[in-house]
């Protein structure tokens with residue numbers, strides 16, 4: 696499987712934000728998107744996810760087979776919002792995402808352990824601290840059967856040890872044949888990381 700962008704352009708409010716971006720990210724690889732505030736990192740991720748239409752060019756999944764014929768079936772997007780219901784428990788939220796995205800490699804309890812939240816699945820999501828909310832949102836990735844992770848500043852609000860743990864989870868995802876596209880300043884420590892500097896393009 697590959698995530699392929701060709702001559703991809705994006706705009707906001709009718710103004711161009713980026714133009715003619717090309718990349719190809721294969722199984723096991725990651726693409727780290729960097730650049731200063733306002734350079735278009737979030738816009739790019741939202742165009743890849745299909746939340747914003749491309750102003751030009753295309754982005755698609757190639758060789759995804761029957762299981763992953765499209766971006767919508769292959770990708771899990773984690774943006775600035777955590778996309779969890781505050782009134783439901785952490786476990787109920789994760790159960791929803793597991794059903795919605797197909798069961799991933801991790802059961803819910805194992806995913807919570809992996810992000811350092813073991814034993815709090817019964818708490819309403821709204822009771823969690825900012826960093827705990829982010830970690831629970833990261834657990835969504837683990838319970839979902841989605842090989843392509845689209846991550847917009849995923850470590851915002853995380854402490855150093857949580858950042859390190861998340862870097863290990865991203866590394867394991869790639870080692871297992873997944874793909875990560877992340878707007879992040881966190882060095883992923885991946886052997887097969889590509890970079891895209893949005894600042895250098897403007």
Ligand SMILES: Nc1ncnc2c1ncn2[C@@H]1O[C@H](COP(=O)(O)OP(=O)(O)OP(=O)(O)O)[C@@H](O)[C@H]1O
Nearest residue numbers: 707708712730731732733734735736737738739893
């Ligand atoms: N809804 C919108 N309407 C008009 N312009 C917008 C809209 N959203 C973003 N923009 C503009 O698009 C440009 C790119 O914004 P974007 O959020 O993609 O940047 P970013 O690199 O992710 O920034 P940051 O690092 O601050 O999150 C900015 O100039 C921003 O002001």
